[in-house]
Amino acid sequence: MLKSLDIYGQRNTLKIVVALNLLLVGTASLLYTNSLVEKLEEREENYVRLYAKALINIYNNDSNEDVSFIANEIILVNQKNQVETIYVDETNRIAFSNLVFPPGTSETEKVRLEQEELEEMKKEHKPIVVELENNKRGYIYYHNSSLLTQLRYFPYGQLGVMVTLGFLAYLAFSSARRAEQNRVWVGLAKETAHQLGTPLSSLMAWVEYFRMDDSMDQSIADEIEKDVKRLETIATRFSSIGSIPTLKSEDIYETVYQFVSYLEKRISTKVKMHVENFLVEGKEVKINKLLFEWVIENICKNAVDAMSGVGKLTIRLMPLPRNEIAIDITDTGKGISKANLQKVFTPGYSTKKRGWGLGLTLAKRIIEEYHDGRLFVKSSEVGKGTTFRILLKENIVTEGPVVKGEKTVKSA
Known part of the structure; x- marks a missing residue:
């Protein structure tokens, strides 16, 4: 059984090792960032719960000035953190939202946009239930903050950049390898053609010598001459490698x-x-x-x-x-x-x-x-x-x- 020979196997193995290392680093980065995202998401959920309590305090017109001040501060901080929220009463009517609309947006358009955002928020998170007086309930829906959103998609972008860099490195490596192969082949071919020159000249001289010998079968000289010309053709082929052929x-x-x-x-x-x-x-x-x-x-x-x-x-x-x-x-x-x-x-x-x-x-x-x-x-x-x-x-x-x-x- 004949075995196949691959003289470039070791280099292919090196490329596989590099690719696996890039994949390992990218996967580790993705898992670590996802862990941070989960912790930050849990923190934001707790923060929105606190925001809900502050909001209800304002709605209930709490007479305690200190409590009202703290509630207002919590709402203000929430707005700075860009956590978009919508408060819905038990009749599923939007009672309050902190959405920011472009200047000049009409009231009708605001209502439509709020409703669309509410549907998106329902898909994103379960609502936070707010217990009100007289056994009533309200619901607060919210989006992730811009910071959390950026952090969530950051590892995918990072992985994409690493894959792109790895691919470019692969192309550069392959191009360099091909260039190296071409230089070796061209040099070897031209050297082979050069080395064939001297024995070919000698063989042609021997063919002429045989032709001058009448006692020798001339068909043998003819066949030898064919093979010598064949060798000359091969030498010409090798010498033409690396040059633009006509x-x-x-x-x-x-x-x-x-x-x-x-x-x-x-x-x-x-x-x-x-x-x-x-x-x-x-x-x-x-x-x-x-x-x-x-x-x-x-x-x-x-x-x-x-x-x-x-x-x-x-x-x-x-x-x-x-x-x-x-x-x-x-x-x-x-x-x-x-x-x-x-x-x-x-x-x-x-x-x-x-x-x-x-x-x-x-x-x-x-x-x-x-x-x-x-x-x-x-x-x-x-x-x-x-x-x-x-x-x-x-x-x-x-x-x-x-x-x-x-x-x-x-x-x-």
Whole structure:
């Protein structure tokens, strides 16, 4: 059983730890503030009860001047604390309120506003019952003070700010990581291209030497030369990473077919390959041929690995709406599980013991960043196979005859 390799697992763990710490701090802040709110709410309720007694004292015209003075002071302090209250008698009629209305509000409008506030207060708190003379009762409804309201919603605002800061930190961290990866890849690629230069020159000299030897089979020299040119192509690909590639209009079908024809001789002889074309004849797309062939190579080699070197590989080219073309590469391999579908393009993810997990990542980057297209897994079923789809924008040209059919690149 092959194990997947994730060279960035430790960094993902670090991000999870940071996120959990932020969540822990935010939750602790929320719980502590809610505890303060409950205590303050209880205090305000007791205060409103005291206010109710002072209000009834005024209504009963208590002759004790000291008591009346204290009652007036309590009412005045309540107004300063902005605790809005409405006193309702036992007939459910509003007898008194300390609501503040905008200047110019008519009496009719005040009555309507008081009634609306009363309904809101009934939803917010249970009324405070006031025992009156002659076994009568009154009820005082109230809102929370502005201070209590602010304190109640403060932790949610604080938590929102922390989440926002955490998200921004995550974006910054991810951006820095991607930039670091790009610098490493670009440096490694260019150094690889440079290192390949010297042995390639030597190999070309050996090819010329073999051609001068009449006793040697020249077909061998021809095949060696093909592989040397292939290495030169690879070196050119690596040297172009990190630079803006030049795109040229190419016959997309011929480009794919010719490269697959080259590739089929260098993979398993038990893999049957087909190229099916449903595009108009001569359909051109702007591509960088060297980089685009690299994409096809990476996807096909991954497909051959998924089939363990035995199976069928089909490359299908077809037109789509909105001036796009699709290139579907379908294998009959082991497929990709749903859990791993989102990981196949992740740098460092590989199911091979000796894989770096960069092939599909680079392929996706070449298509999406350099060719303004898309590369994704169109479908996959465990045990039956996978289809990768490449989407490219076609060149707008006069339509020619449609060439439908397929070419068998190699028979099993």
